[in-house]
Amino acid sequence: MLELTGINAAYGDVHVLYDLSLRVGEGEIVAFLGANGAGKTTTLWTISGLLKPLSGRVVFDGRDLLRLPGHRLPDLGIAHVPQGRGVFQTLNVLENLMVGAYSHRAKADRKQTLEMVFGLFPRLYERQKQEARTLSGGEQQMLAIGRALMLKPRLLMLDEPSLGLAPVVVETVFQKIVEIGQTGVAILLVEQNLAQALSVAHRGYVLETGRITLQGTTAELQGNQYVKEAYLGL
Numbered sequence: 001m002l003e004l005t006g007i008n009a010a011y012g013d014v015h016v017l018y019d020l021s022l023r024v025g026e027g028e029i030v031a032f033l034g035a036n037g038a039g040k041t042t043t044l045w046t047i048s049g050l051l052k053p054l055s056g057r058v059v060f061d062g063r064d065l066l067r068l069p070g071h072r073l074p075d076l077g078i079a080h081v082p083q084g085r086g087v088f089q090t091l092n093v094l095e096n097l098m099v100g101a102y103s104h105r106a107k108a109d110r111k112q113t114l115e116m117v118f119g120l121f122p123r124l125y126e127r128q129k130q131e132a133r134t135l136s137g138g139e140q141q142m143l144a145i146g147r148a149l150m151l152k153p154r155l156l157m158l159d160e161p162s163l164g165l166a167p168v169v170v171e172t173v174f175q176k177i178v179e180i181g182q183t184g185v186a187i188l189l190v191e192q193n194l195a196q197a198l199s200v201a202h203r204g205y206v207l208e209t210g211r212i213t214l215q216g217t218t219a220e221l222q223g224n225q226y227v228k229e230a231y232l233g234l
């Protein structure tokens with residue numbers, strides 16, 4: 001479905017991604033793991049067309065995304081929930097969700113999609129009229145994810161959904177990620193929180209200073225001695 005091959009990317013003179021290759025298959029949850037500053041967000045920006053790489057290919061369903069303008073991605077079925085959530089603070093929950101269904105493929109079905117999102121996140125249903133800025137951090141994260149789902153994506157890219165949330169709220173968010181995955185949406189899950197991300201993913205990649213140093217199934221990564229020592233504190 002999504003395939004990155006040999007991506008090199010830089011901000012001016014600062015080289016950030018080195019020969020990065022990764023793949024997300026249909027309906028898969030793939031964890032993209034690494035510490036602060038490893039280049040995870042830069043990778044998502046590259047996929048979304050916000051940063052043009054120096055070299056490499058980004059292919060989605062056989063289409064070369066680097067040749068398409070970034071604003072076309074929602075029409076292809078790719079949704080990106082950026083770090084920090086990015087909901088419209090002064091719009092209420094319902095307005096934020098409706099704004100999310102802006103692509104051609106999503107607009108026609110937005111009433112049914114809204115029901116699906118409310119089914120997944122009953123809290124958003126209860127708080128439809130509440131301004132986004134007055135929601136808790138966890139509710140804002142759910143709203144950001146709900147808004148992305150309004151695009152009816154086939155691939156959902158989540159940039160550190162656990163950031164800044166209390167552990168019990170993180171549990172809920174990850175449970176929702178599993179439920180979304182069960183509906184057939186593929187998910188590229190960027191996380192610093194390795195243990196949590198691996199608890200929901202099928203496969204994963206570990207990125208260290210711009211290079212993928214490890215990849216494998218969840219079981220392989222969980223059993224890897226280096227991962228245990230460096231990331232899981234075991």
Ligand code: ATP
Binds near residue numbers: 011
């Ligand atoms: P985090 O988990 O902290 O978000 P990350 O893995 O997502 O980290 P990136 O945000 O992709 O990492 O950053 C990778 C590197 O690129 C870092 O060294 C960062 O300082 C640098 N960088 C990011 N954005 C820019 C920018 N706009 N200009 C210059 N350098 C940048």
